[in-house]
Amino acid sequence: MGNESELLNRAGPTRGARGGCSLQALPGGSETIGYSVEGRPLLVRHCGDDGERLRLFILAGQHGDESDAPKAALEYLAEFASNPPKGVRLAVLWDANPDGSAAGTRRNARDIDLNRDHVLLSAPETRAVHLFVNRWRPNLIVDVHTYRPWRPELLQHGMVFPQDVMIDFPTNPAIRTGWTPAARNRLFARLKQRMAEASLRCDRYTLVRAPGIVRHSTLDILDARNMFALRYETPTVLLEGRRSSREDPRIFTAPHRALVKSIDAVVEWASRRRQQMRRERPGPPQYYDTVPIQCRYIHSNSPARYMEMQSASFGDIQVVGIPGEYLPSIKTVRTVRTPRAYAVPRTAAKLLQVLARQNLERAPSSGPGRIQAEFYRIWCEAGTELSEGSDVAPFTTTERKSLDAAKYVLFPTSQVGGRALTLLLEPESQFGAHRFPGLGLPLEQASFYPVARVV
Ligand SMILES: [Zn+2]
Known part of the structure; x- marks a missing residue:
């Protein structure tokens, strides 16, 4: 992998009128945003137009065994620096998992898959990235990986993925980034076109599952793509x-x-429409917002997923219908109205720690007194099977009670990323914090859920 001095040489002359990217000339040079488990620095390189209109964050190398991702981020940085697009400020974390890349492992030194750690933020690497995103507030995040084209599920049909690059977008329906599906489709079309001009294949990220299910990326919020978009309302x-x-x-x-x-x-697409991208920031979330908390991939009227596939034995590439059932659409099966705030008991220390790591704002302490709130009573019998996330969604009823304000921390939902609170704290949420046994939020039959809704 490239090193600092190599990058320096490639980054060209010191900053000129075009706002190029020399390490010395940059304010602060490369910024250390945190350290890995084994104490390696997490370095972010800043570069581009100081009169920035658009802030763009490239995150690469979350998986330590995907060395082409950091390599690509560094090469892109050098190319950007030699000819930076107007109005774009770039931040590049080219190696988000330096311990993993030193050891050649997917996970970090504590055996955590960093791209499944965006809810709990149990790794210092992911915590550092979230602190950076919270502070720098990019308008767009690009998460760079590599995928394995030789998959057993495809090989049984004699096929291999030939796509040079697969792309995907935030897919969880609770996400509000202000980024319309039309804008997303235009980006996808533009990317395909640019790649085709360079004789490269590109398609939407597609998974072929063993029982013959063909669908796109997960709806879960554990990964950077969905969680950054949910928590910071930033297209990823x-x-x-x-x-x-x-x-x-x-x-x-x-x-x-x-x-x-x-x-x-x-980056070219984003820089051309930087004004729209800034305008497209969603407004503040509304109290009594309706938030999808259970959803799944479903069939639609489109008959099959047609994409370019390579024959594993002959190597020829053709557009074919992928064998299996294609689930292109996402259906919301349960929604909930957001309260004004969620009340988390001070005794739920582990959960409060996760919410603090998510940089979610607390309401100022109101001192002693009682607040009317809704408490969930859990009835597990009427569970619904879901295809993703938790296996059983509990059936609940709510009861109004007053709570002792001194014993709770309140998290207002009308903050940026307030919907993350709803997904994490509703007991019927498929994406809830109760999924993680370490947080101590059991869904016990006939018990009250510890988190209450202030309505
Ligand atoms: Zn990866």
Whole structure:
């Protein structure tokens, strides 16, 4: 992987009229935003237009065994610096998992998959990234990975993914980034076009599951793509470069080069519409907002997923219908109205720690007194099977009671990312904090759920 001095050499001359990116000339140079488990620094490189209109954050290398992702981020940084688009300020964390990349492992030194740690933030690496995003407030985040094209589920049909880059977007329906589906589709179309011009294949990230289910990325909020979009209301794009394999019967473009091309296409698209992107920031969340808390991928009228596929034995690439049932649409099966605030008991120390790591704001302490609130009583019998996330959604009823304000911390829902509170704190939420046994939020039959709603 490239090092600092190599980058320096490639970054060109000191900053000129075009706002280029020399390490010395940058305010603060490279910024250390935190440290890994083994004490390696997490370095963010800032670069681009000081009169920034659009802030763009590239996050690469969450998985330590995907070395093409950091390589692509560094190469892109050098290219950006030599010809920075107007009005764009770039921050690049090219190695988000330096311990994993030193050891060649997907996970960090504490065996945590960082891209599944965006709810609990139990790793110092993910905590540092969230603190940075909370402070720097990018308008767009690009999360760079590589994927394995040789999948057993596809190989049983004699197929391999030939896409140089797969792209995906935030998919959890509770997410409000102000980014319309139309804007998303335009980005996808533009990316495909730019990649095709460079003879590269690009498609939407697609999963083929063993029982013959074909769908897109998970709806869960554990990963950077969904959680950044939910918590910071920031559009987040996932780019996955095709990992090369010795078994490939034909030559593919080097994965990091394909990724550089795709990052460039996303940045170009964003810089052209930077004013819209800034305007598209959603307004403050409303009290009594309706938030989807259970959802799943479902069939729609579209018959099959057609995409380019490579024959595993002959190497030829054709557009084919992928075998299996295609679930292209997302259906919300349960919604809830947000309260004014959620009341978390001070005794729920682990949960309060997670909410603090999520940088969610607390209401100022109101001192002693009693507050009317709704408490959930859990009835587990009427569970609903869900295809993703928790297996059983509990059936609940609410009861009004007053609570002792001194014993609770209140989290107002009318803050940026207030919907994250709803997803994490509602007991019927498929994405709730009760899924994590370590947090001590059991859904016990006929008990009251510890978190209350201040209405
Ligand atoms: Zn990855």
